[in-house]
Amino acid sequence: MVLNFLKPTYLVESVYDLSVDELKKHNIKAVLTDLDNTLLAWNNPEGTPELHEWLKETKEAGIEVIVVSNNTWQRVEKAVGDLGVGYVAWSLKPLPRGIHQVLKEHGFKKDEVLMVGDQMLTDVWAAHLAGVKSVLVKRLIESDMWQTWVNRFIENQAKKIIYKNQEPVWHDSLAKAVSTKEEQELHDGK
Template sequence: MALNFLKPTYLVKSVYDLSVAELKDQGIKAVLTDLDNTLLAWNNPNGTPELHAWLQELKEADIEVVVVSNNTWDRVKKAVAGLDVDYVAWSLKPLPRGILKVLKKQGLKKEEVLMVGDQMLTDVWAAHLAGVRSVLVKQLVESDMWQTWLNRSIEKLAKRIIYRKFGGPIWHDSLGVAAESKDNKTN
């Protein structure tokens, strides 16, 4: 199928549903994550208590979280200031540039990394191009920054085509369930 590069490895409701146990089980040493509407609601710069607890759990388990964002260096630096995570800005997703930069810098193998995001056209596609597994999550909030409008419009068309072929999405509460699903459909 022509749009296979937009099909994520996993469909999980939220980045916070990625548990330490499952990540360790999958051999994951680093979770690369988009910023806006994946890790943080774009209009909630401080994050939620749930986010801070999740980040702490991963830190205690020696699983690194790295933000890979298309935003400017100033925007990303400001957004992650209170989160104690590394980041790559201007990653130019869907190009794999940001993901590959993290792999090289951290000395990680592709199978030790997950790329998590809320957009197929940027996050999932970049993961495919970089050769790493992808996790598509639901948007934290329905609204987006104005720059995201075009991507979302194109993505809606791609979703219609994918839904016709595979059916609607089946969202999971964990990686384990998503990995076991034989019908892991795409949103």
């Protein structure tokens, strides 16, 4: 398919639906995550209780959460400084630069990380270019920063082609997303 580079490995409703048990089962040692509308709503810098609980659980399980963002250092530091997570700013997604930086600095293998984000044109494409699995999540809130509007328009057109004018099927856990992907691959003869 022409747009395979934009097709996520998995569709999961929220980054918070990536449970520690499921991440461990798939040998995931780090969740690389976009910042705005993925980890935090762009207009809620403190985050939700759900975010803080998820970060606590991943930290206790020894799974690192690292933000890979196109935002400036100042913006990312201000947003995640109190959350106790690592970060890469100015990552230049869809270029894989930020993901490669994390892999090199932390010594992770490509199959030990997931790149999670709410945009196909930046997060998913960067994951594909870096050779890591991608998780597309629904954006936390419907509004976006103005810089994202063009991406959303292009992404909506790409989704129509990738999913053949059907709504994508979102899952409330990684286990369900993995199961569905394996079933689809069997159906497609891969």
